[in-house]
Amino acid sequence: MKLYPRQRHRVLQVVTKLIIPFVMMFGLYVQFHGDYGPGGGFQAGVIFSTAFILHGLIFGLQRTRAVLSPAILRIMMCAGLLLYCGTGIVTILLGGNLLDYNVLAHDPLHGQHWGIFTVELGVGITVTGVMISLFYNFASRRSD
Amino acid sequence: METLVADVLLTFLVVIAVGIIVLRDLLAAVILLGAYSLTAAGAFVVMDAVDVAFTEAAVGSGISTILFLGALSFTKHEQKPRGNDSWVAVLFVVVTGALLIYGTLDMPYYGSATSAAQTNPDLAVRFLQQSGSEVxxxxxxxxxxxxxxxxxxxxxxxxxxxxxxxxxxxxxxxxxxxxxxxxxxxxxxxxxxxxxxxxxxxxxxxxx
Known part of the structure; x- marks a missing residue:
């Protein structure tokens, strides 16, 4: 059997496959637990994108692109920011100020909870998209 | 004890920074940059800024190290030996550095009782006491x-x-x-x- 170069990194590949789910899980934990512990959308986005970057480093960029195509990343970058802005516009339409989450639910505290949740989710999605897309663009220029 | 730990970490930062300047090997410099961010994150933890430390560790020593490594693959791993340094450049760097250090003289000391956060407690106290019931x-x-x-x-x-x-x-x-x-x-x-x-x-x- 022909041994192609990436097969030399068998140990790294196996360990990476074991680690990636935990990295993603930790990213999601940081995202949704940010109200209670340290963390939030920005950190979660960076951690979540680290999983894909690790995959790209070990398995090669072509395979990571097959998992998550650059077109999806561009959509993510825009969707996160739109989610944030959309929350602001919804608060205006419901009669509050921009990003005044109190009007999002009958109970102001619930409204704040929903508002922070959506806004942090928007930040996380945008940061994930931008970070992975930065890595794609830097790493894919190597052959030039 | 806490200030001692912070002092040691900040001394490490200076040592690592000098190391980055002196090193010719760009790969080692990038690795040291990651170590710099990690040490800075440790210093932030000591100063009870956990969220900032989290960001510094994830972005500074994680993502930017990888992006620097990606940038390194375009170029050689060894810095070019410099010719004669332009005195204009040296003067510019010295003046900028002196201005930055002069700027820090205005900043309050760590834990100072006369810092802006302590002398104008309305905002901090408001956040600490009211944010639970407001947000x-x-x-x-x-x-x-x-x-x-x-x-x-x-x-x-x-x-x-x-x-x-x-x-x-x-x-x-x-x-x-x-x-x-x-x-x-x-x-x-x-x-x-x-x-x-x-x-x-x-x-x-x-x-x-």
């Missing part, structure tokens, strides 16, 4: 970032978005030359090869 989350940093200062965070997200768009427009766009159809994704791929095709056959490494 809710136990983590007051989240309350401040996402609710009280939600508008600022919107601006920050836009900055991140703009940075991503700038990199895409510089590196990632289709090349529109007459008569040459470039692949959609990146210059690295061979034309016409979709990622699905790449999966079927082993990826050919360029290092061989």
């Amino acid at each position: 809710g989350p136990p983590n007051i940093v989240t309350s401040v970032l996402a609710s009280y200062r939600g508008y600022d965070t919107l601006g920050e997200t836009m900055v991140v978005f703009a940075a991503g768009m700038a990199v895409l427009s510089l590196l990632g766009l289709k090349r529109r030359r007459p008569g040459l159809e470039a692949p959609e994704d990146a210059p690295g791929d061979t034309p016409g090869e979709t990622p699905a095709d790449a999966l079927d056959e082993p990826p050919t490494s360029r290092h061989t």
